Amino acid sequence: MGGANTKSWDRDPILTVEHLSMHFGGITAVDDVSFAVGRKDITALIGPNGAGKTTVFNCITGFYKPTEGMLTLDAKDGPPHFLERLTDYEINADARVARTFQNIRLFPGMTVLENLMVAQHNGLSRASGFSFGAIFGLGRFGLAEKEAIDLARYWLGQVGLLPRADEAAGSLPYGDQRRLEIARAMCTRPRLLCLDEPAAGLNAKESDALNALLQAIRDKEDTAVFLIEHDMSVVMRISDHVIVLDYGKKIADGTPGEVRIDPHVIAAYLGVSDEDGAALEARP
Amino acid sequence: MAYFLQQLINGVTLGSIYGLIAIGYTMVYGIIGMINFAHGDVFMVGAFIALIAFLALTTIGITAVPLALLLVLIIAMVLTAVWGWTVERVAYRPLRESFRLAPLITAIGMSIVLQNFIQIAQGARVKPLQPIVTGGYELFHQGSFSVIVSNIQILIVATTVLVMGAFWLLINRTELGRAQRACEQDRLMAALSGVDVDRTISLTFVLGAGLAAVAGLLYLLYYGVIDFFIGFVVGIKAFTAAVFGGIGSIPGAMLGGLIIGLIETFWSAYFTIEYKDVAAFSMLAIVLIFFPTGLLGRPEVEKV
Numbered sequence: 351m352g353g354a355n356t357k358s359w360d361r362d363p364i365l366t367v368e369h370l371s372m373h374f375g376g377i378t379a380v381d382d383v384s385f386a387v388g389r390k391d392i393t394a395l396i397g398p399n400g401a402g403k404t405t406v407f408n409c410i411t412g413f414y415k416p417t418e419g420m421l422t423l424d425a426k427d428g429p430p431h432f433l434e435r436l437t438d439y440e441i442n443a444d445a446r447v448a449r450t451f452q453n454i455r456l457f458p459g460m461t462v463l464e465n466l467m468v469a470q471h472n473g474l475s476r477a478s479g480f481s482f483g484a485i486f487g488l489g490r491f492g493l494a495e496k497e498a499i500d501l502a503r504y505w506l507g508q509v510g511l512l513p514r515a516d517e518a519a520g521s522l523p524y525g526d527q528r529r530l531e532i533a534r535a536m537c538t539r540p541r542l543l544c545l546d547e548p549a550a551g552l553n554a555k556e557s558d559a560l561n562a563l564l565q566a567i568r569d570k571e572d573t574a575v576f577l578i579e580h581d582m583s584v585v586m587r588i589s590d591h592v593i594v595l596d597y598g599k600k601i602a603d604g605t606p607g608e609v610r611i612d613p614h615v616i617a618a619y620l621g622v623s624d625e626d627g628a629a630l631e632a633r634p
Numbered sequence: 635m636a637y638f639l640q641q642l643i644n645g646v647t648l649g650s651i652y653g654l655i656a657i658g659y660t661m662v663y664g665i666i667g668m669i670n671f672a673h674g675d676v677f678m679v680g681a682f683i684a685l686i687a688f689l690a691l692t693t694i695g696i697t698a699v700p701l702a703l704l705l706v707l708i709i710a711m712v713l714t715a716v717w718g719w720t721v722e723r724v725a726y727r728p729l730r731e732s733f734r735l736a737p738l739i740t741a742i743g744m745s746i747v748l749q750n751f752i753q754i755a756q757g758a759r760v761k762p763l764q765p766i767v768t769g770g771y772e773l774f775h776q777g778s779f780s781v782i783v784s785n786i787q788i789l790i791v792a793t794t795v796l797v798m799g800a801f802w803l804l805i806n807r808t809e810l811g812r813a814q815r816a817c818e819q820d821r822l823m824a825a826l827s828g829v830d831v832d833r834t835i836s837l838t839f840v841l842g843a844g845l846a847a848v849a850g851l852l853y854l855l856y857y858g859v860i861d862f863f864i865g866f867v868v869g870i871k872a873f874t875a876a877v878f879g880g881i882g883s884i885p886g887a888m889l890g891g892l893i894i895g896l897i898e899t900f901w902s903a904y905f906t907i908e909y910k911d912v913a914a915f916s917m918l919a920i921v922l923i924f925f926p927t928g929l930l931g932r933p934e935v936e937k938v
Binding site: 413443455456464469470471495538 | 809812813815816819820822823824825826827828829830831832
């Protein structure tokens with residue numbers, strides 16, 4: 351699959367996953383998976399249902415502690431972060447990895463703007479002297495709060511939700527909630543943005559807008575995009591790098607063009623007859 | 635009419651104290667979904683700290699009432715907050731990922747620990763404090779009955795309004811309050827958005843204990859005697875107030891406190907004082923039949 355060090359994700363990886371395994375009792379959800387995520391790429395993780403994609407995400411974002419393996423986030427401006435050793439909070443606050451969920455998880459009772467303010471809690475908390483400053487109305491907090499609102503409004507503009515800033519997040523239509531979740535993740539100023547099926551349930555028009563948004567994030571922000579996706583048209587159109595999982599194992603890794611014609615991938619997605627399967631196994 | 639008004643004044647005073655404590659129950663329930671049964675005893679510890687602080691200040695010669703009150707308030711709030719923080723750190727945090735009943739059982743254990751500690755360290759007898767805030771105003775009189783609002787009652791209601799106002803600002807206007815509300819709605823997502831959930835929970839206990847300390851000080855000033863057992867009785871009343879108003883809802887806790895205080899006072903005034911607790915708890919049962927989530931509570935939505 352191409353020589354070493356010629357791919358963008360091998361030359362400049364933001365995340366390197368080495369020998370990641372995750373067991374639940376006797377079940378192996380992820381089995382010795384290694385790959386790299388490029389700093390300037392949109393990387394897609396695909397595979398049939400139950401392939402272990404979300405488990406990989408959960409290991410990266412600290413929701414699960416991996417059974418084995420190393421997850422290294424290269425911060426470029428500082429020492430690397432070993433994600434398998436950090437808690438979910440530290441993974442966001444220190445390593446600056448943000449994620450969204452397949453089933454949307456907003457703070458439904460808070461306003462759209464407040465959702466984005468929570469995401470900037472850390473910087474604000476420090477600036478306000480852990481709230482004491484805010485109570486006594488110290489100036490520095492006011493400034494930090496203003497900057498936080500500016501960033502929140504910037505992302506609301508990017509996802510087209512500026513007019514709805516003061517509505518309750520739970521009352522937004524589905525497509526808007528999806529975009530708000532991405533905006534909230536971006537407000538934590540992430541180095542790596544992990545999106546679990548961002549296009550699920552979106553119509554064609556919303557899906558196109560999402561693609562444009564993700565490409566804008568890749569091109570304009572200092573954020574690598576890593577997504578799980580089922581919609582092949584989305585994957586093939588916007589990804590720079592595709593990783594394919596099946597039954598917890600990595601079966602392909604490359605550019606969309608390479609992956610599309612990989613016989614293992616075709617077999618995993620379309621199924622194979624027994625003879626073809628045997629032929630596939632016999633290949634080197 | 636005059637009698638009614640007098641009882642109204644008394645009820646609001648008592649309800650203020652219940653409300654301050656009820657907020658501690660409701661906040662902790664909102665954020666980690668457990669009933670902190672030790673909270674009533676944290677209130678009792680707050681009252682004892684206030685008493686000791688008064689005696690200490692008198693010993694070193696600070697007797698100007700406003701200054702002494704302010705100092706005692708600060709000392710009691712800070713030290714009680716340390717107690718609240720410690721209880722969470724020692725008894726609840728290690729059990730955060732445990733089964734639901736575990737922290738409830740340690741909470742009952744902590745309650746017994748605090749009661750027994752104070753009983754042994756301070757003695758079992760009631761501790762009196764000479765009246766510090768005295769005097770009052772006669773509003774009017776009707777026949778031989780005069781309606782009096784005492785200075786201590788004014789102090790209690792005013793302090794409660796002030797403290798609750800500041801608290802409301804904290805919850806709704808600062809980033810700590812925002813983080814608390816976020817943790818309340820989705821703790822995991824809050825962590826993944828960079829909110830330090832453990833610290834936010836700790837601060838919730840600190841705030842709750844701080845409010846309980848204010849209540850402890852006011853209780854001490856109002857009744858003039860405290861003992862190691864007040865935490866249980868007053869704590870259960872405040873817990874009832876929190877459930878009454880809708881557990882998890884902060885305005886609900888304030889409202890519930892007020893209502894429980896009023897029911898208790900009016901029942902004692904018009905019926906029999908012996909049955910005042912029966913009346914308060916019966917009202918709770920009736921309210922829960924018609925409003926299962928309390929007066930201002932939201933129905934619990936099972937999170938997936």
